[in-house]
Amino acid sequence: RIANAPFAQRGLTLVPAYLDALASRFGSGVRLVDYQADPEAVRQLINAWVGAQTEGRIPELLAAGVITPLTRLTLINAIYLKAPWATPFPAEATQPGSFTRADGSSVDVAMMSLSAGLGYAEGFGWRAVELPYVGGSLALTVIVPDDLVTFEAGLTAQALAAMTAALREREVDLALPKFSVQTATSLVDALKALGMPLAFDPNHADFSGITTQDQLFISDVIHQANIDVDEKGTTASAASAVMIAGLAAPAPPVTLRVDRPFLFALRDIPTGAIVFLGRVTDPSAKG
Numbered sequence: 492r493i494a495n496a497p498f499a500q501r502g503l504t505l506v507p508a509y510l511d512a513l514a515s516r517f518g519s520g521v522r523l524v525d526y527q528a529d530p531e532a533v534r535q536l537i538n539a540w541v542g543a544q545t546e547g548r549i550p551e552l553l554a555a556g557v558i559t560p561l562t563r564l565t566l567i568n569a570i571y572l573k574a575p576w577a578t579p580f581p582a583e584a585t586q587p588g589s590f591t592r593a594d595g596s597s598v599d600v601a602m603m604s605l606s607a608g609l610g611y612a613e614g615f616g617w618r619a620v621e622l623p624y625v626g627g628s629l630a631l632t633v634i635v636p637d638d639l640v641t642f643e644a645g646l647t648a649q650a651l652a653a654m655t656a657a658l659r660e661r662e663v664d665l666a667l668p669k670f671s672v673q674t675a676t677s678l679v680d681a682l683k684a685l686g687m688p689l690a691f692d693p694n695h696a697d698f699s700g701i702t703t704q705d706q707l708f709i710s711d712v713i714h715q716a717n718i719d720v721d722e723k724g725t726t727a728s729a730a731s732a733v734m735i736a737g738l739a740a741p742a743p744p745v746t747l748r749v750d751r752p753f754l755f756a757l758r759d760i761p762t763g764a765i766v767f768l769g770r771v772t773d774p775s776a777k778g
Contacts, residue, residue: 492572494544495519498537498565500526504704526562534558537567537732544569545728549715552730557713563705566733572757572766574624575724580605580667582722590668591751593639593772600668600774602750603722609665610658611745617642620665620747621658624724629766631725632658632756633667639752639770651756652763662744668774673717678731682712698735709735718757718767725757727767 495517499505501524513519524533534553542550548571558565580603588602610621610630616637623630632655636642679691689695696708716729757767 492544492570494569496522496540496567496569498522498524498533498567500524500563503563503702505702506700509701526558527560530558530560530562531555533562533565537565541567541569541730545571545730546573548717548726548728549730552713552715552732557711557732557734562710562734563707564701564735566735567730569730570728570766572629572725572727574626574629574726577623577625577627578605578607579724580722585669585722588666588668588748589750590774593752598773598775600670602666602668605663605665605667606744607663607665608660609663611661611663611747612654612657612659614654614657617654618747619654619658620663621655623760628760630758630760631720632758633749634754634756635747635749635751636754639754639772643754643770646754651765655756655758655763664744664746666748666750667720668749668771669721670771670774671717671719671777672769672771673715674769675713675715678712678714679709707735709733716767716769718769720755727757729767 496519497513499521505521510521513521524536526533534555534557537558538551538553541552549569552567584604585601586604587599589597590600591597612619617634619632619634621630621632634654683691689697690709693706693708696706698707701707711734713732713734714729716727718725718727752770752772754770755768756765758765
């Protein structure tokens with residue numbers, strides 16, 4: 492479930508074309524608030540909206556002080572996902588297992604087990620398996636590199652696409668730890684590095700396509716996400732705030748034990764879009 496909501500200062504005149512774009516592209520109307528009179532009340536309102544959209548998984552996207560009387564527009568995007576595996580892990584097969592952290596130390600974790608026909612691929616320094624969800628339009632791709640640091644340094648969108656394209660169904664004896672990951676961060680530096688520094692510059696930002704009443708610029712971009720993976724499937728949420736076939740002989744089964752740091756990518760199969768991307772270095776850590 493994806494929801495969008497712009498929270499605009501009451502009395503701010505917005506360009507009609509921008510309002511049309513919000514309705515046609517994002518299915519959203521503008522919510523009018525008063526940042527100038529009570530920014531804290533607006534912050535609580537936005538957090539309550541995000542909490543409702545994410546089933547309570549992100550109760551406080553915006554920390555105290557993020558919204559100020561100078562805020563004029565806050566763009567919110569929220570995602571909630573609850574997806575069962577196409578082939579669930581048998582709960583009775585989950586057993587304690589050892590997981591080796593990046594620093595070489597080990598920890599006991601709850602290790603799920605499954606033997607099934609799954610997408611599998613391997614290459615120089617990595618192995619990957621893909622777990623489809625019910626419906627077939629989403630899947631979780633787990634990539635286990637020999638060396639996480641080296642692998643991540645060379646990981647590009649093209650490299651990831653090549654790995655997923657190489658997936659072929661194999662009988663896989665899979666051991667995968669249950670895990671829970673949470674992150675919260677400001678994306679300002681990352682977005683500047685990706686090529687949009689002017690949007691954050693009060694003197695050079697141009698948001699006249701939104702309004703000509705005030706000179707707007709982006710003061711912050713907050714992102715928060717979490718994901719839980721267990722025997723039944725995956726529950727995940729994320730929120731962002733911009734302030735402002737041929738027959739062949741079957742191959743022998745492979746065994747993959749995910750007992751060291753790994754990456755995961757929850758993908759939309761028809762489009763190839765990455766919905767969630769992360770790393771797990773210690774499955775015993777909560778959140």
